[in-house]
Amino acid sequence: MTVSIIGTGQSNYTRHPAPGTTTAGVIAHAVRNALQEAGLKPSDVDGLAVSSFTLGPDHAIDLAWKMGLKLTWLMQDTNGGASAGGMLQHAVRAIEAGDASVIVLAAGDLMDGNAFSDLVANYNRATQDHLAPLPMHGPNALFAMLTTRQMDSLGLTREDYGRIAIAQREWAELNPGAVYRKPLTMDEYLAAPMVAAPLGRFDCVPPVTGADAVVLMADTRAGTPRAKILSVRASYNADQQDGDGLSTGLRLIAPGAWAESGLDPASVDVACVYDDYPAMVVAQLADLGILPAGEDPSVFIKRRVATHELPVNTSGGQLSAGQAGASGGMHGLTEAAAQLIGTAGARQVTARHAVVSGYGMVLYRYGACAAVSILEAAK
Template sequence: MPTSIIGTGQSAYTRHPSPGLDTAQVLAQAVTAALADAGLAPSDVDGLALSSFTLGPDHAIDFAWRMGLKLGWLMQDTNGGASAGGMLQHAVRAIEAGDANVIVLVAGDRMDQGAFARLVARYNRATEDHLAPLPMAGPNALFAMLTQRQMASLGLERRDYGRIAVAQRGWAAQNPGAVYGTALTLEDYLSAPLVADPLGRYDCVPPVTGGDAVVVAADRSGKARARVLSVRASYNADQQDGDGLSTGLRTIAPASWAESGVDPSDVGLACVYDDYPAMVVAQLADLGLLPETGAGRFIAEKIATRALAVNTSGGQLSAGQAGAAGGMHGLVEAARQLMGRAGERQVDARHAVVSGYGMVLYRFGACATTTVLEAAA
């Protein structure tokens, strides 16, 4: 049974949430918007998947009760940037099995400075016991070392990563929901203060308050939708023993392309998890979109020129990383593009690939997901 995304929704992204706003409200706003986009009511929903770092002490069932949802299928995912793909994988299987007909996937957080500090200090046991005691905040230093290694391996320079950040800021200027839409030049990027050499201010994803949601259902003819051709996940692919230059996507990409019947050369849009520009490069390479040689030339000729549309919302680097919703951000954008609802930034693409990446353990992300979508009407 073909399954599709038939509606998308977001709550407002902001660096400064209002004092009365809580995580449940952020998630509810995204769900309400997604259902309205799909032309459905809460009574039509019989499945829910939720991901959030800050919903506690409530859980997915508590949120469903507050929303008035009566469900036959429910899950809660805690895998950060890989949550969207993981939830979509389970939702597709649930619909195929007849366990649910209409499933809402939602992810988001109320993320102010205090919430972010608590998150990075107690992200998991590895962080709490071994990383938090070090004189650094969050994973910037880890990904600075990874970026140095990638630069040496692929012959890249800071300006190559700068072209990615500048290109995404250009897309963000066409996205009214992006937190940062003002122009960014390569000179601005290169002259910005260093955070952890070689990472500067514009290499590090900004945490924001916000939420994202999609509505997943069996195919409905005559309605614009993004059909799910394949969705795969990889967990602990390298057991934290790898060099970080490749992700779990490398192990699942061949099967994902084979199942979808789509070749990487057919893809007109890539929405990859972009906590750092180096991870954009790594995931594009693992997906087979970036050649094994000439990475810098590919960035200059394909990404900077928009010959390949990458992270057309501005990505997390410019739109903002909405807590656990970071993994959902790219899925929402890809679906909107394929349904022709991206406004000024609309691209002409029939196929899109979305990747998720998250849950830094001792060194790098332990989870990765890939989804291939097709425009259908």
């Protein structure tokens, strides 16, 4: 049995949500759009998985009730940037087992100034007890130290990271759903105010309000464009906190994912990797094997990413489209599926295979969760 994504949807990202905007509302909007693209109705859905930081005090079942869904399978994931891969893994198994036939995966958040401040101050116990009391705001300082370490280890410069941010901004210019679409130059990137050296303004993901959703089902009718799920793996590894942060849990799971898919990293036509900071784009491309071991990362960025020879984060990624809370990981899955289905509009590329990675849940220093999905275009 092959499980595929047959529809994608988004609730428009915005930096300043209108009065009356709710988390439940933006998630429901994304779900409606995804079902419409798939040619389905809410009554066709019997499975739902949701990830959100701000849905509370409601839960996934409350959201399902508000949307009028009657379900035989329900899941709520709390693992941030890795949640899309985790939900996808469970949903594929549920369809294969016959627990549901049409599953919607959705993620989103109302992320205004108050919500963001509360999130970064109360992310988990380690944050409350050890990070929030310090004169720092969110994870920027932690990833500034990681970025410095990566620069020293790989010989990268701020210009190298700038090429990643600029390349993604070029993709965002073609995406009407991206919050930041104004062209970005290297001079502007380098001159931007420092947030936590060496991270400048354009290195740090901007919080926005919005949601993303995809529709999964098996054995669609012949001729229906879809993104087949070739493999999906997830890693929940607290041991990552003891390392140097320069590699992620992807390094543990990527080999198995490639083997299960029957592909290798050279087969990838589009990569959607979790991009809260440019350094994490480099780390994940390396852990996935797309940045080959032994190749100069700076040369790779100049030759393949900056030129769009390898399309990376074709929506503009979170650095330009924005990070809608827990939808950060779902954003990449939605974009990759749209590229393979052929609904990416002006930013559409020719792609048969895509890889999506998620990274998230900073326990104390680094993300503890990771996920990878490998997709194939089919009709």
